[in-house]
Each structure stands twice: as C-alpha cells, then as structure tokens.
Amino acid sequence: MSSHGDPIVMTSRKGGPLRGEAHVPGDKSISHRSLILGALAVGETKITGLLEGQDVLDTGRAMEAFGAQVINHGGGEWSVHGVGVGGFGEPENVIDCGNSGTGVRLIMGAMATCDMTVTFTGDASLNGRPMGRVTDPLALFGTIAVGRAGGRLPMTVVGAKDPVPVRYVVPVPSAQVKSAVLLAGLNAPGETVVIEKEATRDHTERMLVGFGADLTVEDTDEGRVITLVGQPELKPQTIIVPRDPSSAAFPVCAALLAEGSDVLVPNIGLNPTRAGLFYTLQDMGADLTFENMREEGGEPVADLRARYSPNMHGIEVPPARAASMIDEYPVLSVVSAFAKGQTVMRGVKELRVKESDRIDAMAKGLRAAGVTVDEGPDWWIVTGLGFGNVAGGITAESRLDHRIAMSFLVMGLATNAPMSVDDGGPIATSFPIFEGLMKKLGAGIVRANA
C-alpha cells in the first residue's frame, strides 16, 4: 500500500544506454535540519534547493504547528520565520511525520526540553520503528514519553519543564539519535555532551555552528565528543542545500549497470560521512570518477561521472564505512548481483530498523530474481552472477520503503526479464522526480497503469 493513495505498480526493463546529466534533488538530511534550525532561530532563514519530498514537507508542516512560519516561494526557494530556542508553542493537534524517521526523531529532540505535551504519529512503516533510542536519552533531560509497546509511535512526549544538561554516549551509530540529543540540549542550561564511538553524518554539528551555537567537536579515545552550550540565540541563515548523495546513488548505479551508459551527476557533496558508497563502487572496479572536485560551503563537492562497468567484482565492504553509506546498501546489493563473486556487508544491523528491514526486503527480492543472498543479524552476502546472468522477472515488495522501490527499479535495467515493484509511491518521500529523471536519461521505467 502506498502511504498516499493507491499502490503505484512500476516496471523497469533493459533497453538502450543511459546518457546525459542527472540533476538530483537537495539533500534530505540537510533539508530537514534547515527547517528545524530555521524554526529555532530568531528571524528569517532563507533556503535554496530544499528537497520537496514528502518527508521534508511533513517536517515543514510540523514546524508550523510549533509556531514557525514556513513559506514556499516556488522553485526550491523557501523561508522560515523562526521563533527562537525555547520559543516553540504547543501544537494543537497530533504531529504526523509520515514516513520519516529523521523528521520524528529530530522534532522530538527539539521539543523535548520545552514545556509542552505533543503526540507524534506516522505511517505504518514509521509506527513500526523503534523510538526508545531517542526517548531513552531524552529522559535524562527530564522528558517523559509514553508510546505503544516496544517504544513505538503513536507516542506522547511530555517536554521537561526544568531541563538539565546531559552527557550521553550514543549506543548505536545513529545521526538521528545524536541530533535529537543535541537539539534537546539547545534548550537546557549548561553544557550538553554527546559522544559517538563511530562517526555518523555530521550535518547537525556543522549547521548548529553555522547558526551561531557554541559547539565544539573533539576526537578522543572515547570517541567524537560533541559539546554544546545550551540556550543560545540562533541567528537566521541563508542556506544553499547541496544535492543529495543518497539520491545520486540511483542514477550512478543505473549507469554502471545499463549497457553503454555514460551519465554525469553534477554537484554532489562528498562529505566523508556520506560518500562511502562511491568509494566502495570504485573498489569494486566501477568506472566512476569524481570530476571538477572543489569546495563549496566548506564541503568537498564533485560531479560524479558513471559509465557502464561490466567488469565489477565483489568485495568485503569495510564495516568502518557502514555509517557513511548506510542508506545505500540496498542499491549496492543490486550492483553486487551483477558483479563477479561475493560482496560481503558486515556491521549493518541498523539496516533492519529503517523504513523496512532492508536486509530482508532486498534478500527476498534478489533471491526471487535468481540471486543467492546469505544473511545474519548484522551481515549479508550477495553472490554476484555477472552481467547477463541475472534472471529478474519478478514483482518485488517495496514495503513502504523508497530505497527498496528505487533499488529494484534500477536492477530491472540490467536483468534478463523486467523487474516490477508493487508500489513506487514511497519514492516521493525522498526523490519525487526519480521517475522523470530516469526516463530522461533513457531508462525503461513505466507505471503499470500508464
């Protein structure tokens, strides 16, 4: 079932090469944070290139419910009139974060140290995901949360009236948990310290500094120690959202798999906490190059050029790289099916608690399409068959998970028989222009009812 209306059955098939430029939308992680931090600043934050995917739109609506003004000027230009740290007003109704783990967890953090009671919900996927990882550290501030069994949404969160600052070692590699604690720390007096043993995407830290917070990061034996001084006045910013490397992954992998392809994906951020997939593909022998390497807004940026790569081989993906490519494992598993030999992915337990259990969702579809997949709680191995040897010819379940839907549609561009997904609707959560963009490159992707 699509979260918004009837299921959209989509099919992809082998055809001509993919050619041209793929202008992917703005980064989802940075878009959420632009709206939330904009709402917590005093004055008008201007945003260019905001991702207008459903996840981010839901966060925008939530910020309005807390009292900020969020204005869409068209063409990716948005502005947020913020209410300041501690300035949130209690929403009159339930906050529905749709399909978005990032949205709900960051917003919970942002309201956790405000004197208000808020009920959160989401779609069937989000309501199945664990929230205890966020509500446990928020309890240290004095926040109370009551949800369904297993710490699931719908959940009511009572913000701390007199919050105390917190020192917290994040037990799972999660930028969402780290960010929730930092956002809660904004409205607590004194220093909130968050320690992560494995580095995860660092957009919250970078953006908080940009908004004028007093935040320092130190690499120690204990891990990355992030110290935030509470109750700052955040200053509104002008933000240009970089294009999303997690979305770029789909046209890049499609070009590697579709015979004769040569695709340029311009202006992709290569922040080391996000770029792991591209190095992994290079290690597998992909013809993927970084052109026009430059720095923009303090971040490395490049144009990615991907060409058909029929001689890729499986590798053992370094587990230390997992956090920097966590959302890209589904599409990597598709590329692995066409490589020669085994691709071994370890240290990826987090994949089981995303929009779907991504190891299970991909393994079932890949197996049905003729590929051998072995799996354990925090690992999986895809045994690649080489180009021309992957059968396909199935309809895979997308399980309310945009990345699963897009991965199987990329797969169908190189399987012997077409691949379908039972619902492409969720793609709109992160990559609403996916279908049009891929078709423009020459990909044979159609809707069943078209």
Ligand SMILES: O=C(O)C1=C[C@@H](OP(=O)(O)O)[C@@H](O)[C@H](O)C1
């Ligand atoms: O902080 C973020 O913006 C995100 C963090 C990651 O989740 P976890 O923090 O659960 O690893 C990632 O999977 C998600 O797409 C976006």
Ligand SMILES: C=C(OP(=O)(O)O)C(=O)O
């Ligand atoms: C895991 C993802 O998103 P979220 O956790 O925000 O739902 C994703 O986009 O792959």
